[in-house]
Amino acid sequence: xxxxxxxxxxxxxxxxxxxxxxxxxxxxxxxxxxxxxxxxxxxxxxxxxxxxxxxxxxxxxxxxxxxxxxxxxxxxxxxxxxxxxxxxxxxxxxxxxxxxxxxxxxxxxxxxxxxxxxxxxxxxxxxxxxxxxxxxxxxxxxxxxxxxxxxxxxxxxxxxxxxxxxxxxxxxxxxxxxxxxxxxxxxxxxxxxxxxxxxxxxxxxxxxxxxxxxxxxxxxxxxxxxxxxxxxxxxxxxxxxxxxxxxxxxxxxxxxxxxxxxxxxxxxxxxxxxxxxxxxxxxxxxxxxxxxxxxxxxxxxxxxxxxxxxxxxxxxxxxxxxxxxxxxxxxxxxxxxxxxxxxxxxxxxxxxxxxxxxxx
Ligand SMILES: C[S@@+](CC[C@H](N)C(=O)[O-])C[C@H]1O[C@@H](n2cnc3c(N)ncnc32)[C@H](O)[C@@H]1O
Numbered sequence: 001x002x003x004x005x006x007x008x009x010x011x012x013x014x015x016x017x018x019x020x021x022x023x024x025x026x027x028x029x030x031x032x033x034x035x036x037x038x039x040x041x042x043x044x045x046x047x048x049x050x051x052x053x054x055x056x057x058x059x060x061x062x063x064x065x066x067x068x069x070x071x072x073x074x075x076x077x078x079x080x081x082x083x084x085x086x087x088x089x090x091x092x093x094x095x096x097x098x099x100x101x102x103x104x105x106x107x108x109x110x111x112x113x114x115x116x117x118x119x120x121x122x123x124x125x126x127x128x129x130x131x132x133x134x135x136x137x138x139x140x141x142x143x144x145x146x147x148x149x150x151x152x153x154x155x156x157x158x159x160x161x162x163x164x165x166x167x168x169x170x171x172x173x174x175x176x177x178x179x180x181x182x183x184x185x186x187x188x189x190x191x192x193x194x195x196x197x198x199x200x201x202x203x204x205x206x207x208x209x210x211x212x213x214x215x216x217x218x219x220x221x222x223x224x225x226x227x228x229x230x231x232x233x234x235x236x237x238x239x240x241x242x243x244x245x246x247x248x249x250x251x252x253x254x255x256x257x258x259x260x261x262x263x264x265x266x267x268x269x270x271x272x273x274x275x276x277x278x279x280x281x282x283x284x285x286x287x288x289x290x291x292x293x294x295x296x297x298x299x300x301x302x303x304x305x306x307x308x309x310x311x312x313x314x315x316x317x318x319x320x321x322x323x324x325x326x327x328x329x330x331x332x333x334x335x336x337x338x339x340x341x342x343x344x345x346x347x348x349x350x351x352x353x354x355x356x357x358x359x360x
Contacts, residue, residue, distance in 0.1 A: 016160035017085040017215045018222070020181060022056040024209035028179070028227055029060065031205035033068075035234040041069035043177075046152035048140045049159050051077030052112050052129060053091045054215075057157055062114050062126035073114040074148050075129075079137035081106045085215060099132055109138015111148075140170060149174050154231070156180065158212075165191045168201075168228070177231055181208060184224040187292055188310045188352065192228075196295065197305045202236055203295045204229045226296070239302040245281035254279050264340035264350075268320035269309070273340055273350050282358075289338060289353035306355040309338045317355070322347070 032039045045061055052058035058075040065073060080088040090105050111134050118128040136142045140149075140159070149155065149170070154177035159167040164182050169191060171178045178201070186192050195201045204227025211219040243252060249261055254276055257263065263281070264273040271287035274280050277294045287306050298305075307317045321335045330347045333339055339347045 015084075016162050017083065018158075018212035018220055019054055019215070020056055020158045020209060020212060021219075022060055024206070025056055025060045027206050028204055029064075029068075031235070032179075032231055032233050035232065038069065039231060040154065042071045043069075043153040044072040044074065044151055045070055045154050045156055046148055047073070047075040047157050048145055048149065048155060049078060049157045050075045051110060052126065053093055058112060058129075059126060061156070062129055065114055065124045071115075074152065075112040076134065076138050076140075076145055076148065077110045077112075078139065079107050079109050082109075082137040082139065087215065097131075101133065104133045107137060109134040109136060109142075109145075111138075140167065146170075146174075149176065153177055154179065161186075165189055168192060168195075179204065179227060179229045179231055181225055182228050184208075184226050184292060186228070187226075187295060187354075188308055193308045197307070199300050201228055201230050202298065202300075203227060205233050205235045207296050236299055237301065239299045240277070240280065240297050242278075242280050242282035244283045248279050248281055252279055260343065264342070266338050266340050267347070268322070269317065269338055269355075271338075271355055273338075273353070275350065280356075285358060285360075287355050287357050289350060289355055292352050292354055294354055294356065302359060303356045304359055306357050308354050310352040310354075 047055065047057045047061065050057045052062065052075060055075065055077075058073075061068070061070065061073050061075075080086055088106075090100070094100055094105065110131055112129045112131045114124065114129050116128065117124050118130060121127070135144055138145065155171050156179045158181040161183055164186050167180070168178075171180075172195070187196060192201070206227065208225030208227060210223065211221050214220045245263065248254075249257060252258060256275070257279055265271070266273060266289065269287075271289050272284065274288045274290045277290060277297055280288060280290060280294075289309060292310075309317060309319070319336055319338060322333050322337070322339060326333070326347045329345075330349075333347055333349050337349045338353060339349050342348050
């Protein structure tokens with residue numbers, strides 16, 4: 001029992017402690033540059049959960065400072081004593097610096113800034129980063145980091161997932177550009193979905209990263225993470241190429257749709273269920289329930305987002321209640337959830353759906 005709870009505590013402590021790989025950051029940022037080479041030009045970029053001793057965000061933006069045309073790069077880190085995961089040793093970079101302070105190293109955050117060629121070797125790069133301890137622990141919500149946020153144009157990072165809602169609200173409070181990693185589940189949060197619906201935030205180009213570095217070394221697989229951004233990129237302006245409903249049923253690659261010969265229509269909401277993004281019928285003008293992964297392909301010129309049939313937002317759609325007499329057929333169904341009746345007459349709930357409609 002004791003062992004189990006220790007394991008649980010260790011796991012919880014590590015939940016926010018995993019690091020993004022360089023190649024994943026590079027791939028995503030390059031896609032914005034392809035669309036607009038000046039995306040970061042003359043911008044102040046803040047990385048608020050990033051210590052260059054381990055953050056590839058700091059490494060990437062420092063190394064590419066000139067290529068991106070940045071005005072200023074600021075990277076702040078969170079004090080180890082404030083983290084849930086405390087297994088940390090200061091690196092030689094810190095301990096060999098004249099600024100090293102044994103009383104501060106574990107309780108103060110740090111700030112790293114890059115603006116000019118400090119070592120006068122003719123280029124601005126990671127070796128020109130200047131650092132000092134912050135007054136506080138580097139919490140992104142602290143006054144001093146809020147001040148840095150206010151000075152920034154774009155906030156980039158992989159934030160603590162446990163504080164994702166707060167982190168996004170913190171960026172919106174100051175109306176800043178953003179490029180951050182998060183879990184796909186966050187799409188359904190009541191603080192997040194409405195901003196996606198009105199195109200204030202959208203998904204990035206590459207769908208997240210598949211693996212992250214663990215603090216103790218090695219890699220950890222993590223499916224279902226994605227980039228959230230409000231910076232424009234080319235992929236979101238490429239409409240999906242789709243077949244008509246008739247062709248999907250006759251020639252589509254999804255055997256279940258072919259075999260059934262029709263798309264389910266929900267019983268408690270006027271919309272059809274489309275279980276795969278590539279099976280969205282091009283000629284259907286009504287509302288369609290599609291998987292969350294549709295957002296990876298979402299082109300706002302092609303579709304409008306009507307709502308989210310999951311979690312908090314689902315209740316606001318006004319789905320008709322699940323009839324009492326059907327409860328004995330499927331006990332797992334609840335009011336506030338979409339359902340359709342399958343070929344065997346059994347009510348079924350589709351997996352998380354976003355409701356969309358074709359733009360005319
Ligand atoms: C998911 S990790 C990612 C780290 C880094 N951005 C990267 O991608 O390699 C999130 C980091 O935020 C730190 N963190 C947790 N709470 C924080 C807070 N309130 N303010 C700033 N950083 C925080 C965690 O300790 C952790 O190092």
